[in-house]
Amino acid sequence: MKKIILSCAALLLAVTIAGCSTDKTVATTTSGKITQEQLYNELKTQYGTTTLQTMLLNNVLEDQYGDKVSKKDTTAELDKLKAIYGDSFDATLKQSNITLDALKTNIRTTLLKKAAVSANAKFTDADYKRAFEIWTPKMTAQHILVADEATAKDLITKINAGEDFAKLAKENSTDTTTKNDGGKLPEFDYTSSLGTDFAAAAVKLKDGEVSPTPIQSQSGYHIVKMTKNPGKGKWEDRKKELKEILVTEITSDNTKLLPYLAQVVKKANVQIKEDDLKDAMAPFTQPAATSSSSAPKAKDSSKATSDTATSSSDSAAATSSSAK
Known part of the structure; x- marks a missing residue:
């Protein structure tokens, strides 16, 4: 430039x-x-x-x-x-x-x-089908971001055992922007700064579901709880x-x-x-x-x-x- x-x-x-x-x-x-x-x-x-x-x-x-x-x-x-x-x-x-x-x-x-x-x-x-593999709709979710995979897996175990997601986010997330709000993320899709890999993993979750395994990004390891996922639908649409x-x-x-x-x-x-x-x-x-x-x-x-x-x-x- x-x-x-x-x-x-x-x-x-x-x-x-x-x-x-x-x-x-x-x-x-x-x-x-x-x-x-x-x-x-x-x-x-x-x-x-x-x-x-x-x-x-x-x-x-x-x-x-x-x-x-x-x-x-x-x-x-x-x-x-x-x-x-x-x-x-x-x-x-x-x-x-x-x-x-x-x-x-x-x-x-x-x-x-x-x-x-x-x-x-x-x-x-x-060409369209290949692009469809990347594309995701706009979604809303909560997340907990941690530095290592072991910690992320331990938190997933606690969530599956019934512990409160928002409470764990506040106590453990390294994302200082979202942790105090229960890990609530702004609306995102495949174009967001979270990355296409993050969006591709998140879009597989139904409303209310928590990611079964940690999702890795450049920032670390995420545990995601889906709030609203409209679904990808068909590529023709x-x-x-x-x-x-x-x-x-x-x-x-x-x-x-x-x-x-x-x-x-x-x-x-x-x-x-x-x-x-x-x-x-x-x-x-x-x-x-x-x-x-x-x-x-x-x-x-x-x-x-x-x-x-x-x-x-x-x-x-x-x-x-x-x-x-």
Whole structure:
């Protein structure tokens, strides 16, 4: 994220400089002076290709799919991140050297990429069934979190013997946020910071049931008592949610995403007038095979060769995943 912000700022500065008189002096020292032309050429050499690629890609995505992504959509995604980080949200942005406006821009770019994939991807029943293994409905439950499996098993034995779950949570849970409320968790599903493995194990429990064995996550070992589980139902009835999983999977993977971005770039008929920057869109225009079964069949599909192709979405994804 920091690299992209710096490179964008650098190129914008370079463009501004290029529009001015090239003999104007920017700085002087005892050893000589630096002109605007020298500064522009240096900025273009260091940041020009990657920044132009980012700017052009954002422009063509906005042109072709901008009407598919509203301000409300961007705000909703931003609110999810704020919910994950809570009071530490602003501090996290500052520590990451990311402005709120930059984060909003990156979120919107990610949503535009998702819109492009969603409009062009063709998913099979096998794809939907695979996504269904990950997907869970929103559930509510209580949990007790402990550091080791032996302690978790001992607590399960006590619960099965009739001891009060809420009381044991207050006395033993290491989750300081929920322990004093009997271990009550906020509503969660497969996308929550608890992790997909946690959700996959929890969804097997019926209302009122306690997990027969501890559920392991990055935080430790959980004992879960299900409060409300609406059930997964049939995959055929969940295609909208499952498509979101599949689209996100593609958007998060450079190799899978590039064929879709290549179609967007091809449709835009991008023409780069400056020879020094002519290869900026090469990752999207050089033909390469793709192994993605749902990828569009386009001759101009290309393999991921540039980190900047998906840098806008990576920052938002990294921000979210680091909260787990």
